[in-house]
Amino acid sequence: MKRIIIIALFLGSVLPALAQEKPRLYTIASPFERYTYYLATARYTAAIPMGSFKDNYIDKASFQNASISIEWVLRNSPLSIGGEIGSTYFEKRVPRALYEGPDGTISAVQTRTVSQYPVELFANYHFLPRNSQVQPYVQVSAGASILDYTVYYGSLASQDQKVRFKYGVGVGSKFLFKKDGSVGLDVRVKYDATAYKYDYIDKGISSVNGSIGLFYRWW
Amino acid sequence: MFKKASFLLLIVGLGLVSCSKDPISDLSNEESLVYITNHDQSANYKQYKTFSIVDSVLIVENNRAGASLDDIDRAMLQGLIKNMEAMGYKYVGRKENPDVGINVSWITNTYLNVVSQPLSSYYGGYWGGYGYGYPSYYSYYETSESSWLISMLDFKNPQTTPSGKTFNVIWDAQIRGSAIGDQKLIDKMADSIFGQSGYLKIK
Numbered sequence: 001m002k003r004i005i006i007i008a009l010f011l012g013s014v015l016p017a018l019a020q021e022k023p024r025l026y027t028i029a030s031p032f033e034r035y036t037y038y039l040a041t042a043r044y045t046a047a048i049p050m051g052s053f054k055d056n057y058i059d060k061a062s063f064q065n066a067s068i069s070i071e072w073v074l075r076n077s078p079l080s081i082g083g084e085i086g087s088t089y090f091e092k093r094v095p096r097a098l099y100e101g102p103d104g105t106i107s108a109v110q111t112r113t114v115s116q117y118p119v120e121l122f123a124n125y126h127f128l129p130r131n132s133q134v135q136p137y138v139q140v141s142a143g144a145s146i147l148d149y150t151v152y153y154g155s156l157a158s159q160d161q162k163v164r165f166k167y168g169v170g171v172g173s174k175f176l177f178k179k180d181g182s183v184g185l186d187v188r189v190k191y192d193a194t195a196y197k198y199d200y201i202d203k204g205i206s207s208v209n210g211s212i213g214l215f216y217r218w219w
Numbered sequence: 220m221f222k223k224a225s226f227l228l229l230i231v232g233l234g235l236v237s238c239s240k241d242p243i244s245d246l247s248n249e250e251s252l253v254y255i256t257n258h259d260q261s262a263n264y265k266q267y268k269t270f271s272i273v274d275s276v277l278i279v280e281n282n283r284a285g286a287s288l289d290d291i292d293r294a295m296l297q298g299l300i301k302n303m304e305a306m307g308y309k310y311v312g313r314k315e316n317p318d319v320g321i322n323v324s325w326i327t328n329t330y331l332n333v334v335s336q337p338l339s340s341y342y343g344g345y346w347g348g349y350g351y352g353y354p355s356y357y358s359y360y361e362t363s364e365s366s367w368l369i370s371m372l373d374f375k376n377p378q379t380t381p382s383g384k385t386f387n388v389i390w391d392a393q394i395r396g397s398a399i400g401d402q403k404l405i406d407k408m409a410d411s412i413f414g415q416s417g418y419l420k421i422k
Contacts, residue, residue, distance in 0.1 A: 091242050096250070098415055104257030107415050109250040111242050152243050154253035154396040 030180045031219045032131045036075040041186050043067045043213035047088060052203040058092040058112055073130060080124045089115040108153035117146040118166055136173040145194045166194040186213035248398035254411045255393040262389040265421055270308045271317035272296055277324035291402045298409025307422030320372045329363040367394035
């Protein structure tokens with residue numbers, strides 16, 4: 001009996017304290033609400049060629065793309081700004097065919113490739129409050145693409161390397177795994193275009209890229 | 220500090236190199252071959268009836284030349300004769316005034332390349348605690364590319380110049396790629412260069 005009283009007294013003293021602690025936690029807004037915070041994302045991307053790049057050079061989708069980005073989610077603002085670097089690669093094999101050129105007729109199996117290392121700055125506009133668990137956004141980006149255009153005729157290569165302007169517009173959403181957490185999923189669909197003109201490519205390199213990423217945020 | 224930074228850069232550099240792709244690693248020997256043919260647009264092939272061919276393959280290697288007639292050369296010569304006959308030309312001896320002559324050469328160009336090896340004992344010294352560094356090591360490597368060059372000379376209409384008679388090349392074919400020495404593909408090579416040159420047909 002005595003023991004039960006002691007336990008009851010103990011609970012009586014502790015539980016109200018807990019009950020008081022709990023709401024107080026929620027009266028202070030999360031640091032993610034109060035401060036500008038950092039957010040890093042690693043993305044894996046599938047890319048579908050578009051426009052004349054698709055018609056004239058490579059029409060095959062690419063699954064060899066990835067990027068990492070870091071962004072500052074600004075305080076008291078629906079905006080975030082950041083930078084992203086990535087690697088994209090398109091390839092297509094064309095069976096043996098004849099190519100007429102100034103040096104005669106060339107018969108070869110063609111392997112068409114273009115790889116890019118884009119370096120970009122971007123800005124996101126978020127539609128929902130900055131700490132909500134789902135955060136849809138629109139994105140614009142611009143930067144430079146370090147690109148390598150190589151067409152192989154059999155085992156012989158014809159190569160062009162350039163740095164060119166690129167831009168992109170996209171829509172996406174972040175999904176936090178748990179409320180107020182620091183890890184989440186990022187899904188984005190983006191149209192990317194690089195200004196480039198050489199050989200088979202007459203109106204730039206454009207593609208629609210769907211990516212899935214993991215992000216971590218801290219403050 | 221600088222040493223450390225450059226070592227890190229080196230690691231990053233190695234990482235990038237190892238990421239670079241080799242999109243043609245899956246090409247078969249046959250697929251790696253490239254046939255390049257060219258011809259004199261003004262030539263009228265109907266005027267030629269007979270041809271002859273060199274009795275061995277001319278080997279040209281960095282300005283040194285010699286002749287060779289091993290199995291692969293013989294196979295190439297026979298493949299060319301077979302195709303010329305199929306095009307309608309008559310094979311005659313070299314002394315019997317052929318209208319056109321076929322020249323076959325195997326050309327090899329060798330280049331000497333030099334590369335500076337940044338990972339030298341300098342870094343060994345850094346890690347090992349020695350006080351001074353050595354200059355970078357240089358290493359040399361050779362690359363060479365060979366190709367078949369087959370040309371058709373116009374013996375019927377020689378050009379006379381002060382230095383003597385010269386003959387125009389009215390058709391030529393280059394076979395390039397990593398598998399040009401593959402004997403199993405020699406017939407295929409001979410067939411291909413004629414196959415893409417339908418204008419040579421006279422019958």
